[in-house]
Amino acid sequence: MFKTIKKDLPASIVVFFVALPLCLGIALASGAPLFSGLIAGIVGGIIVGALSGSNIGVSGPAAGLAAIVLAAIGTLGGYQNFLVAVVLGGVIQIIFGVLKAGVIGYYFPSSVIKGMLTGIGIIIILKQIPHFFGYDPDPEGDFAFFQVDGQNTFSEIFDTINHITLGSALVGIVGLGILILWDRVLSKKAKIFQLIQGPLVAVVFGIIFYVLTNSHDTLAIAESHLVSVPVPEDTASFFAQFSFPNFAVITNPEIWVVAFTIALVASLETLLCVEATDKLDPHKNVTPTNRELLAQGTGNIISGMIGGLPITQVIVRSSANIQSGGESKMSAIIHGFFLLISVILIPRLLNMIPLSVLAAILLVVGYKLAKPSLFKKMYDLGWKQFIPFTVTVLGIVFIDLLYGIGLGLGVGIIVILLKSYQNSHFLHIEDKSNGKHKIKMTLAEEVTFFNKGAILKELDSLPRDTYLELDLLKTRYLDNDIIEILEDFLFKAKERNIDIKLVSKRGVEENPESFIKFFRERPKSSLSLS
Structure with missing residues (x-):
């Protein structure tokens, strides 16, 4: 000193x-x-x-x-x-x-x-x-x-x-x-x-x-x-x-x-x-x-x-x-x-x-x-x-110092949530294949309940007669809320003639129900896919 x-x-x-x-x-x-x-x-x-x-x-x-x-x-x-x-x-x-x-x-x-x-x-x-x-x-x-x-x-x-x-x-x-x-x-x-x-x-x-x-x-x-x-x-x-x-x-x-x-x-x-x-x-x-x-x-x-x-x-x-x-x-x-x-x-x-x-x-x-x-x-x-x-x-x-910091922090949290909402997935639409739209959805590295709204909105907006490839290869964390969304979507997909292929570190799943069942039987594993 x-x-x-x-x-x-x-x-x-x-x-x-x-x-x-x-x-x-x-x-x-x-x-x-x-x-x-x-x-x-x-x-x-x-x-x-x-x-x-x-x-x-x-x-x-x-x-x-x-x-x-x-x-x-x-x-x-x-x-x-x-x-x-x-x-x-x-x-x-x-x-x-x-x-x-x-x-x-x-x-x-x-x-x-x-x-x-x-x-x-x-x-x-x-x-x-x-x-x-x-x-x-x-x-x-x-x-x-x-x-x-x-x-x-x-x-x-x-x-x-x-x-x-x-x-x-x-x-x-x-x-x-x-x-x-x-x-x-x-x-x-x-x-x-x-x-x-x-x-x-x-x-x-x-x-x-x-x-x-x-x-x-x-x-x-x-x-x-x-x-x-x-x-x-x-x-x-x-x-x-x-x-x-x-x-x-x-x-x-x-x-x-x-x-x-x-x-x-x-x-x-x-x-x-x-x-x-x-x-x-x-x-x-x-x-x-x-x-x-x-x-x-x-x-x-x-x-x-x-x-x-x-x-x-x-x-x-x-x-x-x-x-x-x-x-x-x-x-x-x-x-x-x-x-x-x-x-x-x-x-x-x-x-x-x-x-x-x-x-x-x-x-x-x-x-x-x-x-x-x-x-x-x-x-x-x-x-x-x-x-x-x-x-x-x-x-x-x-106002004063603490209120100003509190307001800034509140807005900062809103910005984080908004960007988390926007960055939950990446969507790529390809030309029709065998009469169906081929759509690839790649989920982010970490997907939590913050991303729930964005993913739900995207899945609900898929047209009928679609072929969806859901890519989870880079996903390390998948929240249980997202598992529930996918489970609900499987039921809707059948009604709308949407075929789903799920790609994860467990391999290629032509039958996504087995993927959901895997998480239902071992719920703790929903915390990590790595």
């Missing part, structure tokens, strides 16, 4: 600047203490980063859980009661890992995963536009279409036109210019520009601008447009920010319902993020998913025990890590230490960072996730890839 420190250290700084406003914003959107988001970010970086098998994944509080947390704090009677559910959720995640439930992540189609990345990229861009221009009523980390401030994603953007803050907008524009210049030009000129990342320079510029214009009538940036890290007066007030679970309510059934919900949603988000980051990883490392569930579960237990929000692996931070050149888990761990050290030693300095310059950093991250060329690439792959991809993107933008 230390061999890649030259790349991991600069990347960890970028991830730190991306994570800081999101930790605070997600806590605010969740109705939790601001410090709870920082705790989750620190635990996600240091603890989960150390235990995880992912080289480039970064964990922390997740926007997808904000609505669940907000509702749970109210129904469970307070934040300390809610922390019990976070701890129990972590225990359940560890059980998921022991039971090897991590394999679930591999069953999501590639088109849905790419749609998730693109959708998140678009939503990052849309959500950061108001912050970029100094309009901050909606907290960072609120990724849902219908926002906690009563607006929606697009109405907030239109409303921004009337609430542009000149100083914040100027910092955002210059900061974005620095990032583009660094990425496109300077990073290719000398190694010093690769070691010192553009986001760090942009943030330093933002702090200097704030200090120099603090008393200016027009350009001054108000505190409401700056990062807002809690500032303890002394050591006692710092430790007073930690909360601890009230285990007296552990017998409350509602606690267990929320715990299972957190475990399920957090595990699903993590597995999807793992799949997505592995696709983005230039080195194509494969993350052990069961180990990831164990790491996330441990992280949630520790986070819940000291007052932190639930943790998942987060695609925004992970993609920022990849884009910044992070190569090992050290970047995630170091970013966690940066969060810890900064909130202890320099909270006042952090509170001089304009949100608009952090929005500029996130705009670049979002653009790299949702490049226009990706839409053309997915379109060129055909409708079977493009439709689930598009549905996932639209679902994420217009």
